[in-house]
Amino acid sequence: MFKKIITVAALLGAGWVHAFMPQTGTWVVTSELDGKPGRGLAIDVQNDVFVLQMYAYENNGHPTFYLATGRLVDNQVSAPLMRYAGGRHLGSGPLSGQEAGNAGTAQFRFTSGVTGFVTLPGETEKAIARFNFGYPFAAPSLRGIWNFTSFGPLGLTAEVANLTVSGPATNTGNGIVASSDGLFGCEHQTSGNAAGGVLCVRLNAQGQLQRGYLFVYSVNEGEGYLLNASGSMTEQLVSVRRLTTPSTIGTGIVFKEAEQSQPDITLLEQALSDLATQSSLQ
Template sequence: MKKKLLAISLLLGTSLAQAFAPQAGTWVITAENNGQPGRGFGLDVQNSTLVMQMYGYESSGSPTFYLTAGALTNNQYAGPLMQYRNGRFFGSGERNGQEAGNAGTVKMRFVSGTQGFITFPGEAEKEIARFSFAYPAGPDGLKGIWLFSPLDTVTPSADFFRLEQNIGATDGGNGLVMSTNGRVGCEHQTKGTLAGSVLCVRLNASGKLDRGYQMVYSVNEGEGLLLTPSGEPTALAVMRRLGNSTDVGTGVLHKSSDAQELSEAAAQNFRGEFEAFKASTQND
């Protein structure tokens, strides 16, 4: 099985195109990401509104923070970078932060959901990226429970599997990690036209290539393509890591059996409310 996965993964190849929105999380200035305390910022985009909170330093060396918020249009943003002071400190009572001035206009443009460029007041444009600090770009970074969902309305399907076993690298990647049942293998591609993406293959019960996937992901979210056995793209696909390598859930609810019981109870309660609502509308 290992040899088949190693060989088949070499056969698949296609260009990857995807839609995107800037991913929420911690972002860094690429050139300043040297492992030392420096500048970074938290970024979140909900609907078409962008909010950025940035930590930085004064010319005196004192730490400070800024906030900007406004509309994100065509993957670009421009707005005032406001500074604040006199807010709460550890152990203080109620204190309301106050605007301390406008540092100038900050501009951002995004080229993917995890990469872009920023222009701070008084500085040249710099490259920025979503900061991934716990998932290495190798086989160990792919481990966990995954759900792959092709966006194919003709024959809807999905693949659900746990990646857990390292089985060696192909010529184009840095190490395949295989699923529990030995039928799915994924690998970060480091060479050729696929470099920078992840290639996955799935075998059927007879050990023959059934389908493939190519994706770009950040932390727990991915987007990409469903591939035929010959490597031709047939549909867009979305991917999500549902649990990490120790089976800790990555979602907003299902972290434990207690959460499962809570979810089932909530579903039963909603069903009762829905039935009552339906009955009331029928009586009107």
């Protein structure tokens, strides 16, 4: 069942999804991810414009950076890797960096929004991936407010869930995180048909399954499928978005951590005053 999500094949019929955007953020060469300082890739794609900033080292060990820009077509891009020098340094006045040479052509091909391959000048092709350093595959990382939007043959649906309550682990997961009413919950799946993904369920007040979601996500965004009341996977594509972090800080560009308003304690103050003056306390 979960292989359907991994392959992203024929989501809602022929011609639905053939291309995707690499997720913006820090990427790494997976074989070089050893916990020590190394090379890194900052990737951003807006519309079809691909921008890469790469920090690396010269053959003498000095740090340097490169910039590459190109057009993303059919999940691939090829662009000159330009080196720069002479720009502003810490404490300097205004300085403008200048192109200091073309290191060669960098070629990228993406296999999903968070995985792909790069061929750098003078190197063989290497696997790359979006670097997830803030959200481990563990129950606490699911805390926060999530938005689920599904669309497809069943129309358009949406709901928001606030996961705040920690629960036990099931036989196939590593710990449930639920809403305060206990009617919505999610869990990372570590074994079984959904291993590697997140499974969520919505119950009604009688404890009966209303629907479910099965998805994979990276940092703040996920994709998957809607499950019906029988637990079967539908062809409803689900887009998942983390709206707040586990500490309730907004992940968007406008909304932030909710400020706690001061309650009106007039009646509380009056009750305390009345109680304090009663003779029964003497």
